[in-house]
Amino acid sequence: MTWWEVTLLGLLAGVIGTGAGGLCAIFLDRPNPRFLGAILAFAAGVMLSIVFLELMIESMASSGYPAALAGLALGMGAFYLLDHYLPHHHPVSTEDHGQGAFLKKGVLLALGIGLHNLPEGLAIGAGFSGSTGLGLTLTILIGLHDIPEGMAVAAPLKFGGYSYPKVLLVTALSGAPMGLGALAGALIGGISPTILSLSLAFAAGAMLYIVCDELIPDAYETAGSHLSIAGIFVGVTLGIVFTEIFN
Numbered sequence: 001m002t003w004w005e006v007t008l009l010g011l012l013a014g015v016i017g018t019g020a021g022g023l024c025a026i027f028l029d030r031p032n033p034r035f036l037g038a039i040l041a042f043a044a045g046v047m048l049s050i051v052f053l054e055l056m057i058e059s060m061a062s063s064g065y066p067a068a069l070a071g072l073a074l075g076m077g078a079f080y081l082l083d084h085y086l087p088h089h090h091p092v093s094t095e096d097h098g099q100g101a102f103l104k105k106g107v108l109l110a111l112g113i114g115l116h117n118l119p120e121g122l123a124i125g126a127g128f129s130g131s132t133g134l135g136l137t138l139t140i141l142i143g144l145h146d147i148p149e150g151m152a153v154a155a156p157l158k159f160g161g162y163s164y165p166k167v168l169l170v171t172a173l174s175g176a177p178m179g180l181g182a183l184a185g186a187l188i189g190g191i192s193p194t195i196l197s198l199s200l201a202f203a204a205g206a207m208l209y210i211v212c213d214e215l216i217p218d219a220y221e222t223a224g225s226h227l228s229i230a231g232i233f234v235g236v237t238l239g240i241v242f243t244e245i246f247n
């Protein structure tokens with residue numbers, strides 16, 4: 001795979017994944033907040049399986065666990081700092097009701113998901129530097145888990161009064177940074193096995209941070225613990241099955 005093919009695949013996984021979520025949100029008349037919470041939990045479960053079954057395993061295989069742990073710490077640390085210094089979003093919380101509040105939430109959420117798509121793109125790009133099979137598994141799984149995330153972005157925009165084309169455009173755009181991440185992963189990951197190991201684990205750390213700090217707490221808040229656990233279980237199961245099928 002050349003770097004531009006990897007970039008294109010990352011971009012498509014992001015834009016098609018979140019865009020498909022946007023379409024679902026447009027067609028579903030009034031997505032129930034509990035349902036939105038449960039599918040965010042599903043996205044979290046898929047991400048957890050990607051972090052441990054794909055990224056960390058491949059990172060340790062590439063150049064041993066010290067580099068893998070260093071990358072994990074760097075990824076978690078970088079997202080901790082981002083979280084600290086950038087405005088924060090909390091998806092599908094139910095406190096605010098006005099149209100303006102919905103729009104503001106939707107736009108913040110689109111920015112948040114856009115940022116969150118950078119390390120996921122990095123995972124795809126670095127994955128392809130590891131092996132084509134790993135890259136493809138990651139592209140499919142990450143693209144799939146973007147559907148619920150796209151729905152979470154699109155629903156408040158729709159209630160906030162955006163026209164359907166505008167909802168779709170903003171939602172699909174929030175997936176675009178994945179192309180940039182994939183490009184970085186493809187360029188950096190190919191330098192050496194140690195760098196590959198670091199970048200895979202960095203993506204894992206960033207994703208683990210996002211799952212624990214945002215997706216799971218938001219799912220719990222909106223869907224309650226039992227529905228969230230069910231969503232996480234289905235997500236992790238899907239991740240395991242896909243890893244078995246494609247690796």
Ligand SMILES: [Zn+2]
Pocket residue numbers: 043047116120145149
């Ligand atoms: Zn995600």
